[in-house]
Amino acid sequence: MTQTMLFNRKHLLGLEELNREEIQLILDTAEPFKEISERQIKKVPVLRGKTIVNLFFEPSTRTLTSFEFAEKRLSADTINVNISQSSVVKGETLVDTARNLEAMRIDMVVIRHSSSGAPAFLAERIDSNVINAGDGWHEHPTQGLLDMLTLRDHFGKLKGLKVAIVGDVVHSRVARSDIWGLRKMGAKVGVCGPPTLIPGRIEELGVKVYPHIEDAIAEADAVNVLRIQLERMQSNTFPSLREYNNLFGVTSKRLEQAGRDVLILHPGPMNRGVEIDSDVADGLNQVILKQVTNGVAVRMAVLFLLAGGMPAAAAQAASMRDS
Amino acid sequence: MTRLLIRGGRLIDPKNKVDQELDLLVEKGKVAEIGKDLTPDEDTEVLNARGKVVTPGLIDMHVHLREPGREDTETVESGCLAAVAGGFTAVAAMPNTDPVTDNQAAVGYLIREAIRAGYARVYPVGAITRNIAGENLAEMGEMIKAGAVAFTDDGHCVGDAELMRKALSYSRVFDVSIIDHCEDPALVGSGGMNAGLVATRLGLPGIPSESEEIVVYRDCSLARLTSAKLHLAHISSGRSVEILRNFKAEGVRVSAEVTPHHFSLTEEAVEGYNTNAKMAPPLRSSEDVAALKKALADGTIDCIASDHAPHHYDEKETAFADAPNGIIGLETSFPIAYTELVEGGVLDLPTLIMKMSVAPAAVLGVPGGSLGKNDPADISVLDIKTRWKIDKTKFYSKSRNTPFHGRSVKGRAVATVVGGRVVWRKLEVREPSD
Numbered sequence: 001m002t003q004t005m006l007f008n009r010k011h012l013l014g015l016e017e018l019n020r021e022e023i024q025l026i027l028d029t030a031e032p033f034k035e036i037s038e039r040q041i042k043k044v045p046v047l048r049g050k051t052i053v054n055l056f057f058e059p060s061t062r063t064l065t066s067f068e069f070a071e072k073r074l075s076a077d078t079i080n081v082n083i084s085q086s087s088v089v090k091g092e093t094l095v096d097t098a099r100n101l102e103a104m105r106i107d108m109v110v111i112r113h114s115s116s117g118a119p120a121f122l123a124e125r126i127d128s129n130v131i132n133a134g135d136g137w138h139e140h141p142t143q144g145l146l147d148m149l150t151l152r153d154h155f156g157k158l159k160g161l162k163v164a165i166v167g168d169v170v171h172s173r174v175a176r177s178d179i180w181g182l183r184k185m186g187a188k189v190g191v192c193g194p195p196t197l198i199p200g201r202i203e204e205l206g207v208k209v210y211p212h213i214e215d216a217i218a219e220a221d222a223v224n225v226l227r228i229q230l231e232r233m234q235s236n237t238f239p240s241l242r243e244y245n246n247l248f249g250v251t252s253k254r255l256e257q258a259g260r261d262v263l264i265l266h267p268g269p270m271n272r273g274v275e276i277d278s279d280v281a282d283g284l285n286q287v288i289l290k291q292v293t294n295g296v297a298v299r300m301a302v303l304f305l306l307a308g309g310m311p312a313a314a315a316q317a318a319s320m321r322d323s
Numbered sequence: 324m325t326r327l328l329i330r331g332g333r334l335i336d337p338k339n340k341v342d343q344e345l346d347l348l349v350e351k352g353k354v355a356e357i358g359k360d361l362t363p364d365e366d367t368e369v370l371n372a373r374g375k376v377v378t379p380g381l382i383d384m385h386v387h388l389r390e391p392g393r394e395d396t397e398t399v400e401s402g403c404l405a406a407v408a409g410g411f412t413a414v415a416a417m418p419n420t421d422p423v424t425d426n427q428a429a430v431g432y433l434i435r436e437a438i439r440a441g442y443a444r445v446y447p448v449g450a451i452t453r454n455i456a457g458e459n460l461a462e463m464g465e466m467i468k469a470g471a472v473a474f475t476d477d478g479h480c481v482g483d484a485e486l487m488r489k490a491l492s493y494s495r496v497f498d499v500s501i502i503d504h505c506e507d508p509a510l511v512g513s514g515g516m517n518a519g520l521v522a523t524r525l526g527l528p529g530i531p532s533e534s535e536e537i538v539v540y541r542d543c544s545l546a547r548l549t550s551a552k553l554h555l556a557h558i559s560s561g562r563s564v565e566i567l568r569n570f571k572a573e574g575v576r577v578s579a580e581v582t583p584h585h586f587s588l589t590e591e592a593v594e595g596y597n598t599n600a601k602m603a604p605p606l607r608s609s610e611d612v613a614a615l616k617k618a619l620a621d622g623t624i625d626c627i628a629s630d631h632a633p634h635h636y637d638e639k640e641t642a643f644a645d646a647p648n649g650i651i652g653l654e655t656s657f658p659i660a661y662t663e664l665v666e667g668g669v670l671d672l673p674t675l676i677m678k679m680s681v682a683p684a685a686v687l688g689v690p691g692g693s694l695g696k697n698d699p700a701d702i703s704v705l706d707i708k709t710r711w712k713i714d715k716t717k718f719y720s721k722s723r724n725t726p727f728h729g730r731s732v733k734g735r736a737v738a739t740v741v742g743g744r745v746v747w748r749k750l751e752v753r754e755p756s757d
Contacts, residue, residue, distance in 0.1 A: 016524070093641065115642030116526040117596030136644065138526030176526060199523040 007305035011123045011130040014139035015180040023181055025311055027149050030294070030301035032315040036073055037296050046317045047074035047307055051106040054080045055098065056133065057088070057113045062268055062292065063133050063143070067110050070299035076107075094118060098126050108306065111135075116173075129306045137171050142302060143267055144177030146295040148185060150287050151222055153294070154263055159186035164216040166192045166250060167226030167275050168237075170199045174267045178224060179207055192216035193226075193248055196237040213248050214257065222263035225250050228275045241274050251277045261285050268292070326350045327743055328363045332372030332704060336379060337673040338681050338693040347377060349700040352743035357696070370738055370745060372704050378676045379692050380412025380701030380741065383653060384683040385477075385556060385580060385628035388414070388445070390436065391429075392421025397633040397721045399433060402653070403442035405631075405720035407747035409653040410736030412701035413444040414631075415687055418455065419478040425450035425461040427469035434470045442746050443739075444701070446472040446689055451490045451501060457482055460490060467497050472687045475502035477556055480538055482508060487542060491551035500554040500578065500686055503542050505563070506604055510534035515644055517590040517605045525596065527643060532560035532611070535604050539563045543570040546577050554686050555579040557630050559604040561614025568623045578686045579618075580626040583659035584650060584726070586615045592726055598639045598646035599726040602632065616669045625682040627675075629656040633722035654718050655727045661707060661734025672707070700743040706735045 007025060015023065036042055052071045056064055064080065071078040081101070083089075088097055098109060108129040111119050116136030123130040134140040152158055163182055169175045169191045182189050183206050191198060192210040203209060210216035217223060228244055238244050245251075255262055264276070264286040272278045280286065304314060327349040334345040334357065346361040347354065363369050383406060389397040397405075399416075406414050416433055418424035424433065430447045437445035449466035453459050455476045463474060474494065481487040481503055494501050511530050516522050518529025539555060543566065546553035558564065558579050567579055584602065589609050592600035600606060618624040632649025639646050660679065664670045670678070680703075681692035690699050715728040738748040 093637070095640065113642065115644040117644075118642045120596060121642055136526050136642075137528075173526060176524075200518050200529060201520040201523055204520050205524070 006310065009306070011119070012141050012302055012306060013119050013123060013130065013132045015141045015144045015177045015184070016139065018184070020184050023145070023148070023184055026145055026298070026301050026305060027152060029305055029311050029314045030149055030297040032317070033300040033304070034294070034297040036300070037293065042073050043075055044073065044317050045075045046304060046309060047071070047076035050076040050108065050307055052076045052078045052108045052110065052303070053101050053106050054078060055083075055101070055109055055111045056080070057083045057111070058134070060112055060133070063112065066292070066295045067133060067299050069296050070303055073296070074300055074303060076303070094122065095125050098122055102126050102128055108303065131302060131306065134173050136173065137176070138173055139177045139180070140173040141177050142295065142299050143174045144181040145302070146291055146298040147178055147224060147265060148181050149294045149298055150265065150291045151263070153290070154287060155221065158182065161187040162190070162219055162221045163187055163224060164190045164192055164210065164220040164222070165224045165226065166213060166216060166248060168197045168228055168232055169193050169202070169226065170197050171232070172226050175226060179205055190216055190219065194238045194244070197232070213250070214254060217254055217258045217262060220262055222265060223250060224265040224267070225276045226267065227269065228271055245274055249275060249277060250280055252279045252283065255280060255285070263287060265291060326355070326363070326367040327370060327700070327740065327745065328361060328367050329370045329372050329377055329702065329704065329740070330361070332375045332377035334377045334694070335673050335676050336694045337677045338379070339695050342673055347694065347702070349740070349743045352700055354694050354696055354698045354700055357694070368745070370704065374708060375737055376672065376705045376707055378703045378705065379680045379694050380739070381410045381657065381679045381703050382413045382683040382687070382691055383411045383629050383631065383656060384415040384626060384687055386414040386416055386631040386653065387419065387633065387649070388416045388433070389633050390420065391432070395721075396635050399436040399445065400440035400442070401719065401721045402631070403437055403440050403445065404747070405653040405718065406443035407739040407741070408719045408736060409655070410657045410703045410705055410739055411443055411653060412703060412739060412741045413446060413689070413691060414653070415446045415448050415472065415683070417448055417475065417477050418450040423450050423454050425453050425455070427462070427465040430466045430469035430471045442741070444741060446470070446687055448473045448475050448502065450474065451476045451481060452486070455479055457486065460493060463493065463497060467499065472689055473500045473502055473554065475504070475556065477502060477504045480504050480506045480508060484541060484545065488545045488549060491545055491549040491553065495549065495551050498552065499688060500552040502554045502556050503538065504556050504603070505535045505538035505542060505558075507534045507537050510537070515601055515605070516593050517607045519590055519608060521590045521593060525593065530605055532562060532607060535560050536562045536566060539566050543567065543575055543577050546570075547573065547575045551576065553577040557582050557585065557604060557628070558615065558624060559585045559607050559611060561611045564614050564618040564623055568618070571623060578625045578682070579623070580628040581615050581619065581624045582628060582630045583652060583656050583663070586612055586619070587659050587663045588726065593643070596643040597726065598641065598643055599650055599724050601643060601646050601648055602630070602650055603648040616664065619664065619678065620669055625678065626686060627656065627660050627678045628683065629653055633720060634724045636723060639724050650724050650726060651718070651720050651722050653720060655713055655725060657705065657736065658713065658732035658734040659727060662732040666733055700740055702740040703736060704738040704740070706737045707733060709733065709735065711735060
């Protein structure tokens with residue numbers, strides 16, 4: 001890692017526009033931040049005095065609390081704007097909501113929105129740093145980053161790694177961010193799911209499409225299992241959850257057939273018995289909870305770098321103790 | 324001034340096979356004389372058209388004037404002014420207003436408002452079904468008596484094949500065109516752009532071109548069954564063109580239009596979630612664009628129409644999924660068409676004029692597209708030499724939702740004559756050196 005390299009972007013809207021060096025930088029910067037969450041006093045002062053707003057238009061437990069922890073552990077002042085109780089209910093537009101918050105002088109906005117492109121839309125119109133916490137089907141960059149960090153922790157590298165993403169790919173911002181991130185880091189990516197849930201022309205992104213999960217698992221070092229939503233069934237993308245599990249479920253039997261250890265990831269929350277069986281979810285080859293832990297470190301790294309933190313200082317910052 | 328002399332221009336009148344430098348004299352709202360070196364008397368207004376092209380008035384047969392109901396985005400007056408500024412002497416007004424134009428009172432209102440405004444003529448297109456609900460036929464006869472020229476449920480596709488069949492069949496009483504917006508709503512779903520690589524990358528639901536092709540095939544089959552006149556609005560797909568070509572070869576009475584945005588932009592224009600690249604049907608692939616141009620050249624597509632769809636800034640200033648479909652086009656239609664098609668070597672200028680005047684007049688069954696003696700003096704005077712940049716801040720339309728802002732183009736209206744009156748002229752009419 002280049003000691004003097006700065007992260008030159010104002011926003012983190014997606015992994016598609018990042019290059020290999022930038023992704024590497026974020027992952028490397030996350031390393032020292034992992035340790036802070038393991039301490040008794042989980043705090044360093046690097047973002048003290050910074051004001052960060054979490055603007056979540058879609059419900060979230062995992063991502064929201066992860067960001068909140070990351071912000072607080074870096075000593076930033078954070079506010080969660082609960083959309084259902086905000087003026088958005090009264091018809092206030094996205095831009096007006098953000099500009100009004102900005103008028104209270106904030107530094108960063110972490111936004112989750114149901115429309116693809118909403119963070120980019122906002123970034124063009126407000127002065128704060130904008131971090132995409134998930135926009136529609138488009139990207140969930142911090143999830144992609146924590147997936148890569150977790151894979152790197154386990155395998156020691158990302159280049160040449162074979163990763164299969166299984167499930168509802170077409171509606172998945174996690175899948176898209178994983179595809180961009182992993183491909184840039186030199187990994188091989190495959191997708192698998194019912195044809196109704198695989199995006200059109202996805203092969204053109206350098207991704208292999210596996211019609212059958214057995215083949216996807218057979219060639220994979222790691223499998224990222226995506227959540228299946230009940231609403232998808234109602235729109236006729238597959239006939240029933242039972243059938244989905246029969247054909248595409250990640251079961252211990254299927255993993256045994258691979259004849260070697262395949263690492264299991266899941267962005268959560270899980271539908272046990274649908275896309276993933278409980279014995280797999282609770283088994284020895286899954287790193288699902290490690291993903292969650294890494295999520296906080298990755299988000300700390302992202303916030304730190306966007307706030308202008310020098311990567312070399314991250315290690316130093318991490319060694320600071322807040323008295 | 325009882326007379327108007329348009330002097331020194333290149334007169335292009337494809338219907339009458341004229342393409343040469345000729346003067347044109349207008350009297351009492353009609354073409355009185357065409358010849359070389361006509362001399363004006365003191366009662367004659369002279370319009371200097373030296374270095375310019377003089378053509379039968381351009382007709383835009385697909386325009387949303389938004390009045391009544393959305394006067395915040397456009398009115399009959401502002402829309403008709405935008406039309407003449409774009410070189411159009413007449414527009415066909417779409418019925419998806421609020422309230423819908425599905426009765427004789429609404430039709431009459433539009434015509435009267437246009438006359439009051441005094442710019443372009445308005446030919447109202449009535450709704451096929453009451454309230455465009457897709458259930459019961461509206462009173463076509465009453466609307467025609469009031470001045471309607473065709474019928475459409477545009478904005479919506481006529482979803483029920485039996486209803487479409489009945490509408491086509493019934494229209495034969497009047498021998499007018501039934502215009503369909505060919506998009507199967509179930510296949511469109513929540514889609515906002517063409518299904519393809521760009522949609523996959525942007526994480527947006529996509530609309531396959533089959534949503535149009537299936538309805539094109541259905542409608543042409545029904546036109547064949549009923550021997551009625553069918554017109555296909557804003558064709559966007561190459562395969563639709565193939566289907567159309569086959570039905571035309573069979574002798575089915577079907578005509579079709581294409582918008583300038585569909586033959587000059589592809590789905591790539593949506594990059595960055597540009598809501599001014601969102602319309603129905605969506606922008607498609609470069610293969611589709613090539614097929615549409617070819618179809619214009621070989622006559623499969625008869626007309627160019629803008630589908631001028633004003634939207635308020637606030638409505639388009641939002642996330643892509645939430646933005647309404649449509650862009651304005653009256654003031655960009657001719658420049659884009661000229662630059663892409665004539666400069667682009669796809670059509671010669673007389674053929675372009677045919678697509679934008681003769682053909683729309685024929686489909687709508689209205690006068691126009693011709694400048695022979697005694698023809699109504701609806702005339703467009705166009706500059707095809709000066710390169711200029713489209714500037715949406717200078718538009719006469721009330722709305723600004725265009726993807727063409729800043730584009731360098733050739734082709735521009737410099738004066739527009741309706742019924743012998745110069746209803747619009749560009750303020751600085753520079754005379755090029757002789």
